[in-house]
Amino acid sequence: VTDRAAVRVDFLYTLIHRLGVFRVALFFAIDPLWDEALNRMRMAGLPGWQLDESIAPWWPGVSDTAVFAFMAYLLVFDFVDYWIHRGQHGLRWWWGLHSLHHSQRQMTMWSDNRNHLLDDLLRDTILVLVARFIGIAPGQFVAIVVLTQLLESLSHANVRLSFGPVFERVFVSPRFHRLHHSIGLGHESSGRGTLGGHNFAVLFPVWDSLFRSGNFEHRFDPTGVRDQLPDHGARDYGQGFWRQQWLGLRRMVGRG
Template structure:
């Protein structure tokens, strides 16, 4: 980072015209997230192990909470439909279902004061209670699923079940690195295609700047999501220790590609991921969205149709930036939006779609309701 900063000083541009230049608040936010990501696995283990079914003593309690809140939410759905469909709608130009989404999002975001005409009525409170039950049901089920999946697909667990053992030699190490890189491509791609995973990964894309400090802006909630398990490598005979080494190599490689100081690298661009390729990945330009997911090798993107050349200036950040340097808000903004969307949904299809489908599905739903 010091070398990159020195390069920037040696190649000055007009202030505010180069996204790679360091900005103190942005850099501090990225460093804070980096430190948080180092501590997160240890904190998550202490918090999640007790509620993991089959592992912790509170696993059954979490299952019971999820089942109970799901039943109560379903009862609430039935009551709301009976109330809504059992009377004539008020004169209005907005369809009743869209109007409900608008009103409920206003209640969640701004509180009862957002709609003073409803003061003294029990309806807003019932809506919020129903929304809270829906959030609890989805969150409990998601936690049970993610923690159980992690416990069942760990490297040590799967290696103990595998009849294969590739040993510790160079070929085993190469298999670990290449295998991790291949699985990483799919997990990274899914992190852009499923909102549950995007809620974790969007942290890394939240900066509107692009320098080596951006590489350190890492998520802190990886323990509460689903991934293609890297433990699959253990089933193929790769020892867990080599899997962890491959993880470290993969992570270190990704650091240097977060820079504008390095331009095109000739033939290297054909095979390996480079700063140019990864700048595209961080772009919010329409043509750059959801492209170049590879870590060490760019071959996966070329093979599976997600490759894009850098051929126009990159606009960094999210498609709708959150305009904050607060690490807590950076880490939680998408989770809060998911909770709001789950709370305002009328059906289980929409609730689970808000969590599992592409982020654009929920954003389009919000746009239809006229809510940013």
């Protein structure tokens, strides 16, 4: 690490986002509204729905196991998060926000939290609504958020760490996710200047394998966004927190 000022800004993001405090707060904040919505559904004769109750008829008794229920919820969240991530890279206005996360040229465990606040708000809102819809218990939701945040920090670490030919396809490693942050490969699918990328999975690379967005090459390329480079426009993503947030909004509306 040579630019310690950039890392200090990432640490500021970490103080804001660490352990998913905003996501957990949002989960509990919408509790009265969600209860009201469920009551209206019942009054209208509409049935409720919970993930573990839906699994029970197919595999009796398995949903009574706390570990199984936790893993089922974790898989659902990771699947949803995969498609959120595809949206962040595939929709130009959303990429305008999310590209801030990719603008860090020096990866560290703090890089996980370098996100535009609006980008995080959109992602967290979707995940909280999914959590409420599938009926996850508050304690399980908090545990999943904490576990996910910690594993995401590991995947952003600036280490040449792979999980080997087998486990590399089971869990997201720092090597796998570094390719997602690599210039070009991580944010382009069909050549320079296009949207897309590879290795979108947050925890389980199986989604990238299923939907053919995975790249399992053993390589460690420079990280960042192509338009940051001097010979590709030298776009300014900002050095300080507030400038990064402002420039993200400008990129979102096509003025950055």
